Amino acid sequence: xxxxxxxxxxxxxxxxxxxxxxQNDTPYCCFALWCAPCASYLLRKxxxxxxxxxxxxxxxxxxxxxxxxxxxxxxxxxATEVFCCFPNSVASTRFLLQDEFQIQTxxxxxxIIGFMVCxxxxxxxxxIVACIVGIxxxxxxxxxxxxxxxxxxxxxxxxxxxxxxxxxxKRDGKFGPQPMAVPPAQQMSRFDQAIPPAVGYPPQQGYPPxxxxxxxxQGYPPxxxxxxxxPSAYSQYPPGAYPPxxxxx
Numbered sequence: 014x015x016x017x018x019x020x021x022x023x024x025x026x027x028x029x030x031x032x033x034x035x036q037n038d039t040p041y042c043c044f045a046l047w048c049a050p051c052a053s054y055l056l057r058k059x060x061x062x063x064x065x066x067x068x069x070x071x072x073x074x075x076x077x078x079x080x081x082x083x084x085x086x087x088x089x090x091x092a093t094e095v096f097c098c099f100p101n102s103v104a105s106t107r108f109l110l111q112d113e114f115q116i117q118t119x120x121x122x123x124x125i126i127g128f129m130v131c132x133x134x135x136x137x138x139x140x141i142v143a144c145i146v147g148i149x150x151x152x153x154x155x156x157x158x159x160x161x162x163x164x165x166x167x168x169x170x171x172x173x174x175x176x177x178x179x180x181x182x183k184r185d186g187k188f189g190p191q192p193m194a195v196p197p198a199q200q201m202s203r204f205d206q207a208i209p210p211a212v213g214y215p216p217q218q219g220y221p222p223x224x225x226x227x228x229x230x231q232g233y234p235p236x237x238x239x240x241x242x243x244p245s246a247y248s249q250y251p252p253g254a255y256p257p258x259x260x261x262x
Contacts, residue, residue, distance in 0.1 A: 016074075016112070023117040027176055028183045031122045034175040041178055046171035053095040053102045056177050060109050070094055072105035103170055110180055129169045136162035 035042040045052040061067045068087040070078045071094065083090045095102045110116060118126075139155035182188060 016108070020111055020117060023111065023115040025114055025116045026119060027116055027122070028179050028188075029176055030119055031125050031169065031172045031176060034172045034179065038175050038179055042171050042175040045174040045178075046167060049167070049170060049174070050095040050099055050102075052174045052178075053099060053106065054091055056174060056181070057091060057095070057102065057106050057109075059181055060106055060113075060177075065091070071098070071101050072109045074105050074108055075101060100170075103173060106177055107173065110177060114180070114184070116180070125169060126173075129165050132158075132162045132165055 029037050041052075057068075057072075058065065065087040066084075068083050068091055070081045070083055070090055073079065081090055081093075111118070136155065136159040139151075139158050143152040143155040
């Protein structure tokens with residue numbers, strides 16, 4: 014709960030929201046729809062920068078994290094997670110990306126996810142009531158509601174995994190240069206260099222122009238410049254009656 018409260022203060026947003034993820038990457042969204050566990054496996058591995066030594070069950074967000082022997086065989090543990098605990102695997106990858114890049118979930122995405130969860134809970138309650146009561150009409154209604162809930166769940170999870178994939182594409186620079194790229198090395202000029210190095214500019218021919226002095230001219234200051242003020246400049250200063258007679262001692 015503390016981490017969920019912290020995520021509300023994150024300033025960054027997803028590269029694409031859930032409503033536009035299928036439009037921005039339709040092929041991957043279809044792949045995530047028809048082979049959801051495989052997409053979850055690949056996305057978690059990519060979120061860990063392909064370093065499976067960093068893998069922890071459910072990314073450390075569940076009570077079982079770190080207690081499933083992940084260090085011995087992380088690939089098998091991840092495969093077990095995505096097939097047996099698929100919802101947790103998708104949510105854990107989402108939390109992992111949010112905490113790494115400080116991404117907040119928009120209100121629209123929260124409404125979609127909340128609707129999916131509420132519809133699943135309502136379908137579950139209707140199924141329990143239909144089993145207890147035993148009315149055929151209620152059983153058919155609960156089955157129809159469960160079918161709608163499953164369709165919404167599969168669709169939202171596919172869009173969510175596409176959203177994760179596009180965020181990692183942005184991280185890996187597939188949409189252009191990264192905003193925090195390291196600046197290139199620069200060459201600094203020295204005091205003993207007559208001409209500073211032209212870093213980042215094409216070399217110019219004939220620079221400096223001919224006739225331009227390379228060093229300060231010798232014989233500075235130039236001849237004819239008075240070395241000292243003439244004696245007449247000091248003859249009237251200070252005045253003879255200084256300080257004035259009316260000035261208090």
